[in-house]
Amino acid sequence: MTRRALLLGSATYGLQGVDNDIDQMEDVLTARGFDQAMITTCTGKDATYHGMTDALRQLCRDAQQGDTVVVYYSGHGALTDGLQYLVPVDVEESTADDFRGLLGAELTEVFRRLTEKTPNTTCVLDCCHAGALVRGPGRLRLKSRSLPGLPMAAAHERAARIGGTDLELVPHLVRLTASQQAESAYEAPVDGDGGRVRGLFTDALAALLRDPRTGGLPWTVLLRRVRDRVKQTSDQWPDAGGEAGRLPFSLDVPRQPELLPLERVHGRFRVPGGQVLGLGAGDVLSVVFPDDTPHEEAAEDRTLTVRGEVRGLDGADALVDLEPEPAGLRTAQLPPGAYAVPVRLHDRRRVHLDAALPRAYAAALRAQVASCPRLALADSADDAFATVLPGAGGGAVVHLWDRLPARTPLPATPEAVRDLTALLETLARGERLRALGDPDDGQRLEASVEVRAERQPGTGDGWEPLAPRGATLHPGDRYRLTVTHDGDQVLYAWIVAVGLSGRTELVTNDQPSGVRLRARGSGHDTTVCLGPVRLFWPDDVPKEGPRPETVHLLVGNRPVDFTPLVSRGARERARRQPDHPLRHLLDELWDGAREHRRDQEAQRDRELHYRVLSLHALMRPLDRA
Numbered sequence: 001m002t003r004r005a006l007l008l009g010s011a012t013y014g015l016q017g018v019d020n021d022i023d024q025m026e027d028v029l030t031a032r033g034f035d036q037a038m039i040t041t042c043t044g045k046d047a048t049y050h051g052m053t054d055a056l057r058q059l060c061r062d063a064q065q066g067d068t069v070v071v072y073y074s075g076h077g078a079l080t081d082g083l084q085y086l087v088p089v090d091v092e093e094s095t096a097d098d099f100r101g102l103l104g105a106e107l108t109e110v111f112r113r114l115t116e117k118t119p120n121t122t123c124v125l126d127c128c129h130a131g132a133l134v135r136g137p138g139r140l141r142l143k144s145r146s147l148p149g150l151p152m153a154a155a156h157e158r159a160a161r162i163g164g165t166d167l168e169l170v171p172h173l174v175r176l177t178a179s180q181q182a183e184s185a186y187e188a189p190v191d192g193d194g195g196r197v198r199g200l201f202t203d204a205l206a207a208l209l210r211d212p213r214t215g216g217l218p219w220t221v222l223l224r225r226v227r228d229r230v231k232q233t234s235d236q237w238p239d240a241g242g243e244a245g246r247l248p249f250s251l252d253v254p255r256q257p258e259l260l261p262l263e264r265v266h267g268r269f270r271v272p273g274g275q276v277l278g279l280g281a282g283d284v285l286s287v288v289f290p291d292d293t294p295h296e297e298a299a300e301d302r303t304l305t306v307r308g309e310v311r312g313l314d315g316a317d318a319l320v321d322l323e324p325e326p327a328g329l330r331t332a333q334l335p336p337g338a339y340a341v342p343v344r345l346h347d348r349r350r351v352h353l354d355a356a357l358p359r360a361y362a363a364a365l366r367a368q369v370a371s372c373p374r375l376a377l378a379d380s381a382d383d384a385f386a387t388v389l390p391g392a393g394g395g396a397v398v399h400l401w402d403r404l405p406a407r408t409p410l411p412a413t414p415e416a417v418r419d420l421t422a423l424l425e426t427l428a429r430g431e432r433l434r435a436l437g438d439p440d441d442g443q444r445l446e447a448s449v450e451v452r453a454e455r456q457p458g459t460g461d462g463w464e465p466l467a468p469r470g471a472t473l474h475p476g477d478r479y480r481l482t483v484t485h486d487g488d489q490v491l492y493a494w495i496v497a498v499g500l501s502g503r504t505e506l507v508t509n510d511q512p513s514g515v516r517l518r519a520r521g522s523g524h525d526t527t528v529c530l531g532p533v534r535l536f537w538p539d540d541v542p543k544e545g546p547r548p549e550t551v552h553l554l555v556g557n558r559p560v561d562f563t564p565l566v567s568r569g570a571r572e573r574a575r576r577q578p579d580h581p582l583r584h585l586l587d588e589l590w591d592g593a594r595e596h597r598r599d600q601e602a603q604r605d606r607e608l609h610y611r612v613l614s615l616h617a618l619m620r621p622l623d624r625a
Contacts, residue, residue: 001064001066001067001068002035002038002064002067002068003029003032003033003034003035003038003067003068003249004034004038004039004040004059004062004063004067004068004069004070005025005026005029005034005038005039005040005069005070005071005072006039006040006041006042006055006056006059006070006071006072007022007025007026007039007040007041007042007043007072008041008042008043008047008052008055008071008072008073008074008075008086009021009022009041009042009043009044009047009073009074009075010043010047010052010073010074010075010076010086010087010088010089011043011044011047011075011089012075012076012087012088012089012091013076013087015075015076015187016187016197017074017187017188017196017197017198017199018043018074018075018199019043019044020196020197020198021074021126021187021198021199021202021203022041022043022072022074024198024202024203024206025072025074025124025202025206026039026041027206028206028209028210029070031209031210032209032248032249033249034068034070040055040058040059042055044089045089047075047088047089048088048089048090048100049088049090049091049100049101049102051088052086052088052102053102053106056071056107056110057110059071059110059114060110060113060114060117063114063117063118064117064118065117065118066118066120067117067118067120068118068120068249068250069114069118069120069121069122070121070122070123070124070249071110071111071114071121071122071123071124072124072125072126073086073124073125073126073127074126074127074199074202075087075126075127076127077125077127078091078101080101080150080152080155081152081155081156083101083103083104083152083155083156083159084103084104085101085102085103085104085155086101086102086107086127087101087102088100088101088102091150092150094150094151094154094155095151095154096151096153096154097154098154099150099151099152099154099155099158101150101155103155103158103159103162105158105159105162106158106162107123108162108170109162111123111170111173112170114173115170115171115172115173119171119172119243119251120172120249120250120251121172121173121174122173122174122175122176122248122249123173123174123175123176124176124205125175125176125177125178126178126185126199126201126202127178127185170242171242172242172243173242173243174219174240174241174242174243174244174246175240175241175242175244175510176205176219176223176238176239176240176244177238177239177240177241178199178200178201178202178236178238179201179236179237179238179239180236180237180239180511180513180514180516180559183235183236183237184236185199185200185201185236186199186200186233186234186236187199187200188200188233188234190203200230200233200234200236201226201230201236201238204225204226204229204230204238205222205223205226205238207229207294208222208225208226209222209248210295211294211295212295213291213295216247216254217247218244218245218246218247218248218253218254218256219240219244219245219246219247219248220240220244220245220259220563221256221259221337221339222240222248223238223239223240223244224259224261224337224339224561225290225292225336225337226238226336227239227336228334228335228336228337228338229292229336232333232336237513237559239511239512239513239561240512240563241509241510241511241512242509242510244509244563245566255422257341258341258342258373258564259339259340259341259564260274260277260279260285260339260340260341260342260564261273261339261340261560261561261564262287262320262334262338262339262340263334264334268314268319269287269308269319269320269321269322270314270317270318270319270320270607271285271310271317271318271320271340272317272558272560272561272608273316273317273556273560273562273608273610274310274313274316274317274318275313275316275317275318275439275443276316276436276554276560276562276565276608276610277318277562277564277565278345278347278374278429278432279310279318279342279345280310280313280318280345280346280347281310281311281312281313281346282309282310282346283309283310283318283342283344283345283346284307284308284309284310284342284343284344284345285307285308285309285310285320285340285341285342285343286305286306286307286308286340286341286343287305287306287307287308287320287322287338287339287340287341288303288304288305288338288339288340288341289303289304289305289306289326289334289335289338290303290335290336290337290338291303291304291335292335292336292337304326306322306323306324306325306326307322307323307343308320308321308322308323308340309321309323313442313443314607315442315443315606315607315608315609316439316443316556316607316608316609316610317607317608320340342373342374343373344373345373345374347374347432348373348374348375348376348428349374349375349376349385349386349427349428349431349432350375350376350377350378350383350384350385351369351375351376351377351378351384351385351386351387351388351424352377352378352379352380352381352383352384352386352387352388353365353366353369353377353387353388354381354387354388354389354390356389356390357388357389357390357396357412358390358412360414361396361412361413361414361416361417364414364417365388365417365420365421368417368418368421369421369424372421372424372425374425374428374429374432375421375424375425375428384401385400385401385427385428385431386398386399386400386401386406386424386427386428387399388420388424390412391409391410391412392409393409394409394412395409395410395411395412396409396410396411396412396416396420397409397410398410398420398423398424398427400427400431400502401431402547404542404544404545404547405541405542405544406423406427406501406502406541407423407501407540407541407542408540408541408542410423426502426503426504427502429504429565430498430499430501430502430503430504431502433496433498433504433550433552433565434498434548434550436496436552436612436614437612437614438611438612439610439611439612443608443609443610444609444610444611445491445555445556445557445609445610445611446609447485447487447489447491447555447557447611448485448486448487449483449484449485449486449487449491449517449555449611449613450483450484450486451481451482451483451484451553451613452465452481452482452484453465453466453467453468453479453480453481453551453615454466454479454480454481454482455471455473455477455478455479455480456477456478456479456480456532457474457476457477458474458475458476458477458478463480466479466615466617468613468614468615468616469615469616469617470616470617470618471615471617471618472546472617472618472620473535473549473617473618473619473620474535474619474620474621475535475536475537475619475621476534476535476536477534477535478531478532478533478534478535479531479532479533479535479551479615480529480530480531480532480533481495481529481530481531481551481553482527482528482529482530483517483527483528483529483530483553483555484526484527485517485518485519485520485526485527485528486520486526487519487520488519488520489519489557490516490517490518490519491516491517491519491555491556491557492513492514492515492516492517492555492556492557492558492559492560493508493514493515493517493528493530493553493554493555493556494506494508494512494514494515494553494554494556494562495507495508495530495531495533495551495552495553495554496551496552496554496562496565497533497549497550497551497552498548498549498550498551498552499538499549500537500538500541500545500547500548500549500619501538501540501541503538504565504566505566506562506563506565506566507530507531507533507551508530509563509566512561512562512563513559513560513561513562514556514559514560514562515528515530516528517555530553535549535619537619537621543621544621545618545619545620545621546618546619546620547618547619548616548617548618548619549617549618549619550614550615550616550617551614551615551617552612552613552614552615553612553613553614554610554611554612555610555611555612555613556608556609556610557606557608557609557610558606558608560608
């Protein structure tokens with residue numbers, strides 16, 4: 001098992017920090033156990049289209065099952081004539097028969113080949129694809145590029161041969177991107193380093209990966225800290241998608257408490273989207289402020305934890321009072337990566353423990369459930385959403401309110417209590433989200449949005465309309481949602497699915513902070529197709545049905561990271577389903593019209609308002625015949 005990395009750096013159109021980015025990533029990877037002999041760089045005059053594609057092909061040939069693979073890119077991205085691509089150093093040598101941009105569709109196919117060999121693959125992109133070149137504020141230099149005048153016929157022909165924009169997203173891949181799909185990335189001189197220019201995203205990511213205090217944190221947590229650091233300097237929004245619940249450069253998914261995002265706006269602490277995440281007045285949180293002192297200067301980890309209480313809602317955001325509020329935080333910036341952990345919530349699902357369970361097992365389970373913020377004990381099965389009963393083979397089985405078994409039997413041993421409690425938490429989250437609907441007027445988004453839902457039978461026949469309620473689905477069917485926005489403001493969309501197993505999944509987790517819906521008059525298409533998504537029957541759920549399958553489309557007025565909605569078990573779906581479409585890389589890199597910086601900041605400062613459009617279907621395990 002070898003650790004391999006390919007570092008691509010294309011310094012074009014005035015970028016000054018690309019080589020520094022490459023050097024920094026090489027140092028970080030070496031410190032993380034990558035052999036320098038297995039780190040390949042393609043920079044300078046070698047970073048041509050053919051130089052970069054040859055390096056990617058060689059990586060695909062060399063990679064073996066069990067390897068750890070990283071592909072990193074620093075440079076410009078571009079959007080021209082509806083196609084998105086990275087910008088090699090020879091892009092201006094493109095001819096009518098030879099386009100020299102590296103298309104997003106080509107990257108998709110590279111990562112598909114890599115993940116077929118090894119799922120432990122990470123893609124890091126420090127670039128952005130802007131519709132037009134916009135000068136950055138102050139010392140910041142934009143890492144996006146618009147290149148009008150290039151001969152695009154060859155690019156369109158190549159994209160069509162690969163599959164155009166209909167390619168499904170690569171499963172298993174961890175995707176770390178410097179900004180949202182419709183915004184920009186920057187480079188700037190770094191204070192305290194002789195004024196060397198670096199990408200803001202790369203510099204923040206490298207600093208955290210070098211810090212020994214972050215050794216046990218998954219990508220999702222690290223990228224939240226990266227985002228907060230970068231936002232102190234610019235308006236870009238780094239994100240982590242795909243299998244980002246893993247530890248860096250690993251397939252391991254650590255057990256983590258439910259981490260809720262935290263912001264401070266106009267002096268008030270708030271959890272953005274807290275209502276969607278299940279928060280309400282009176283809920284108790286543990287608010288954590290990580291130590292952001294550079295690790296070379298920090299004698300120890302001085303993370304601060306404070307009790308917080310939800311005092312109410314501002315739109316759909318939960319307002320949090322700290323008790324007491326640390327004096328040092330009243331005027332200082334919020335420490336990067338601050339978060340909240342639920343301690344006691346008002347919306348708890350009740351669990352009944354059958355009297356026939358082994359006594360020691362029931363006692364241990366009772367103690368675990370009582371300490372869980374989203375669960376409570378019920379006196380009878382009639383008052384419970386789930387009941388734990390003895391299994392026929394000596395284990396324990398969970399039945400939901402519909403009395404269908406939720407899982408095959410689990411061992412009825414005290415050691416298995418933690419796993420069973422995690423399962424009950426997953427089911428509780430799923431039951432809560434399944435009932436999600438439009439909020440009250442104070443939180444509801446008033447916007448013109450149309451949605452067309454369609455399904456494709458597993459037989460591969462054409463697409464047909466999907467009724468919002470009561471449709472019957474089967475394993476192998478696919479669905480997609482086409483969203484059209486006809487308003488004057490930029491909106492964001494998420495698909496949240498609650499499967500027949502009770503697991504919740506953020507289907508749009510390649511863009512967990514929201515898929516951008518462009519405003520009318522932006523000069524770009526205001527229709528976005530989300531999907532297709534293939535349905536399957538999980539191996540650990542008894543094939544008895546029908547069982548409910550729920551899909552929610554959330555549309556909001558600002559970006560919010562809804563990663564906390566994901567069940568821990570949802571990631572297993574991508575591992576078992578090789579063609580699981582989380583959306584493909586080309587869509588991640590798509591860029592539309594970019595609003596003025598102040599407009600973006602005002603949008604992020606406003607409270608979240610949202611609406612929900614839902615599909616409620618039934619999944620049947622039987623063949624149609």
